[in-house]
Each structure stands twice: as structure tokens, then as C-alpha cells.
Amino acid sequence: MNSENFRKYGYKCVDWIVDYLETVEQYPVRSRVQPGEIRSLIPDQPPSQGESMDTIFSDFQKIILPGMTHWQHPSWFAYFSANNSPPSILAEMLTAGMGAQCMVWETSPSAAELEEQVMEWLRRMLGLPEGMEGVIQDTASTASLVSLLVAREKVTGFKTNAEGLGEQLLVYVSEEAHSSIEKGVKIAGFGRENIRRIPTDDSLAMIPDKLDQAIIADKNSGRKPCCVVATVGTTSSAAIDPLREIGKICHTHGLFLHVDAAYAGTAAILPEKRWIIDGSEYADSFVFNPHKWMLTNFDCSAFFIKDSAALVQTFEIHPEYLKTGVDAVVKNYRDWGIQLGRRFRALKLWFVLRYYGVDGIQNMVREHIHLAELFKDWIEEHPQFELMAPVHLSLVCFRLNGGRDEKALNSLNKELLERINKTGKLLLTHTTLKGKYVLRMAIGARMTRESHVRQAWQIIQDEAGEILG
Numbered sequence: 001m002n003s004e005n006f007r008k009y010g011y012k013c014v015d016w017i018v019d020y021l022e023t024v025e026q027y028p029v030r031s032r033v034q035p036g037e038i039r040s041l042i043p044d045q046p047p048s049q050g051e052s053m054d055t056i057f058s059d060f061q062k063i064i065l066p067g068m069t070h071w072q073h074p075s076w077f078a079y080f081s082a083n084n085s086p087p088s089i090l091a092e093m094l095t096a097g098m099g100a101q102c103m104v105w106e107t108s109p110s111a112a113e114l115e116e117q118v119m120e121w122l123r124r125m126l127g128l129p130e131g132m133e134g135v136i137q138d139t140a141s142t143a144s145l146v147s148l149l150v151a152r153e154k155v156t157g158f159k160t161n162a163e164g165l166g167e168q169l170l171v172y173v174s175e176e177a178h179s180s181i182e183k184g185v186k187i188a189g190f191g192r193e194n195i196r197r198i199p200t201d202d203s204l205a206m207i208p209d210k211l212d213q214a215i216i217a218d219k220n221s222g223r224k225p226c227c228v229v230a231t232v233g234t235t236s237s238a239a240i241d242p243l244r245e246i247g248k249i250c251h252t253h254g255l256f257l258h259v260d261a262a263y264a265g266t267a268a269i270l271p272e273k274r275w276i277i278d279g280s281e282y283a284d285s286f287v288f289n290p291h292k293w294m295l296t297n298f299d300c301s302a303f304f305i306k307d308s309a310a311l312v313q314t315f316e317i318h319p320e321y322l323k324t325g326v327d328a329v330v331k332n333y334r335d336w337g338i339q340l341g342r343r344f345r346a347l348k349l350w351f352v353l354r355y356y357g358v359d360g361i362q363n364m365v366r367e368h369i370h371l372a373e374l375f376k377d378w379i380e381e382h383p384q385f386e387l388m389a390p391v392h393l394s395l396v397c398f399r400l401n402g403g404r405d406e407k408a409l410n411s412l413n414k415e416l417l418e419r420i421n422k423t424g425k426l427l428l429t430h431t432t433l434k435g436k437y438v439l440r441m442a443i444g445a446r447m448t449r450e451s452h453v454r455q456a457w458q459i460i461q462d463e464a465g466e467i468l469g
């Protein structure tokens, strides 16, 4: 492609993105295609001759777009959001344009040093303890795996890296912990059977006494506790495990404490919500996702660690071909995680933090929390709806309660969810809490306004009315 055409299609793409985000509300939130439909439209063989950009672009609109679910839709209330923003998109374009592979300092000093600095900005914004150092990982799943590996090495005196796992180590989580922890436990060689799932209280938060009892019982029977993963903002209901009490227990027993705050961590930038990470000085590591609720394009996960020397000792490698003359005085992030090759993710974070400023991000988070509180009030005031978990942040768990037995209620709410989502006007997802089928209203898209939440509530009530007759 010559420069003239590159420029032409570059402008065309930018125009398309701007129009898309301006009109995204017109699409059904969830793609309506059937399994296999998109693939059937794509030829069996790759083209042997190059095709024109006009043809490719037109196929993007004709074939690909109908198979997309629209995460930036203002009526996106599913899962947790993965919100983006114009400054983040622009930075991603520049990143792609420079095409740098930022594995070590020398392969792009700006990438390494900007990452160091923006992670320090984030640490200060959240009020995480001084001395914690940050590194960007692709996802919270990877960050938690990294933590489990560091915990494993610390507890075994770095012998597992050398000799393989010689003994069974235990990992403690709440019953509500994210599935990525179990995945990490499997990958890191702990074995799924060595996860202890600690019961939760009425607010679905880990019960510290139960944790303490489990650790003591395991120790008494000669087992080796290794690590506790606390969740700040569980995926099902945004429950907040009490970090301070859990931290004290970890401290007493000499266990590694990792905090998974993938979604909720962003809320700690609000002074009035800082309590969610009270006790973070006990944490050995902490992760939250700017790619969920901080306007930064997927992927960008912010990982913080207290003992960075142990992290590096867990991952470092010194092949001859990667040695550089400055290794002693710089951070080579290849040794701060699993992958060698690294994207320049700090650039989009820098663009976002500078463009919106701390105030701008705080305002967005506050507004989302305010909208969730409004929605919560409507649920509570309605005789046929029921709130299913405390609302601390921007997630509301609720269900329709038509005075039937539990089993009937589960299928009733399943039907309600499918009806709501079929309208295409909004998207919700579900979970189960203590065995009950529950609908989740997760607010976090950048363009969500009160009108969207009101419209969602109207549709939910209309569909419920249809079901109840």
C-alpha cells in the first residue's frame, strides 16, 4: 500500500470509528447471528492475489459487523464493561503504527519508563501502599497467575522453579472468587484439589474466621498453606472481601496475600470508596483492570507487587541474545511476567490519564455508581422485584419474585433475561448467588446516561409484565 492510499484509508477508518461510536445505539446490543453463520461467509481458501482495500473494507461492514456484540453501546449492562475512549483509541493507533516490541528497556526505553511512571500514577490514584511497584499485564487472569507463581516460589524458597513441585501447597479463596484463580492454580501446578473455598457471609464476602480456622486445621494436619486470594468486587455480585482482617490472618500465618480487584479497583480512586481496599498494606500483590472501568481499550491490566525482587527472581531468564549493556540499571519487564514480547500498553493509559485527568475519571465512576443506586431504589420500591445483594458500586443483582417456589423462580428469571436480551435494546447477564438465579445490571459503559438506565428499567418491567400475564 502506498502512502497516499494508506492516508486515504486511514482517514476512512477514523471516520468510520467516529460514526460507529456516535451511532452505536442503533445496533442490537447482542449480535443476532447464529453459530457458524459468519464463518460460512468467509472463503475456504485465502486469496492468492491481493484484494483492494475497498473490497476488504466493504466486507468488514457487510460480514464482520453483524457478528459483533457492541460493548461500547450505552445500554451495555452485561458482565462488567470494557469501556474505551477516543484518547485510548488514538493511542492504540499510534502503538500499532510504531509497531514496537517492548520486551526490554533497550527495545524501546520510552515504553519501559512510561510504564514505570504511569503505574506509579495509578498506585497513587488508588492509594495503594508506597513501595508497591507496578507492571502492566494483559489481563487479570495473567496477573493472578503471576502472583500464584511468586507465592509458590517464595514459600518453597525458589525451589519449585529448579526442581518442580515437591509438596502440595494450599490456596485459599472465597466461594465467590473468579474462575481465573482456579485456572491459575491448575496452570501453576498447585492442583485444583488444593484450593480451599472459604464460605461467605450474607453480603457474599469471605468470612475471615472461617479462613483462619481452615488454615489452622490444614496446618494441624501437616498440610502447607501458601497463599490467600481475596476478591475486592466479586464478579457475581461485587462483594468486598474484608482485606484488613484477611491480611492480619495472612500475616499471622506467614501467607502470601493476592488481591483480585479486577473490576472494583477503579472505584478506589474515589475518596468515599477507598474503604474497599482498606488493609491493602497487607497485600503482597494487587490487580485491577483499567480495561474494565477506566476508559482504556482492552487489554490493559494493572498489577502491583510489594516484593518486586521475588517477582523478578521467579521469572528472570538470561539468554545471551537478550543481554544488553544497561541491564543493571533499568527495568526489563520481560522478567516481570510470563511473556517475553510486550505491547506498548502504557501509551494508551497515559493518553487516558492525561486527557481526562483524575477528576474526569472520578466523575465518570461517580456517575455510574449514582445510576446503580437509582436502579437499586427502583428495584426495592417495586413489589415484584427483589434486590439480591448489597450494592456497593455500580453492579445491581436482582430478580423478579412472583411469589413462587425457588425452582420456579429460577426458570422464571431465566426466561425474563432471554426476553429482555432479545429486544436488542440492552444486554444483561446472570449469575447464581447461594443457588438462586439472579440478573446482573452492571453499569460502566462510557456513554451510559440516566435515560439508558430508565429505558432498561422500563423494558425489564414490560417483559416481566408479559411473563406474569
Ligand SMILES: *Cc1c(COP(=O)(O)O)cnc(C)c1O
Binding pocket: 080, 138, 139, 140, 141, 142, 178, 180, 231, 233, 234, 235, 260, 261, 262, 263, 289, 301
Ligand atoms: C473480570 C474479572 C477477572 C478476569 O479479568 P481478565 O482481565 O479478563 O482476565 C478476574 N477477576 C475478577 C474479580 C473479575 O471481575
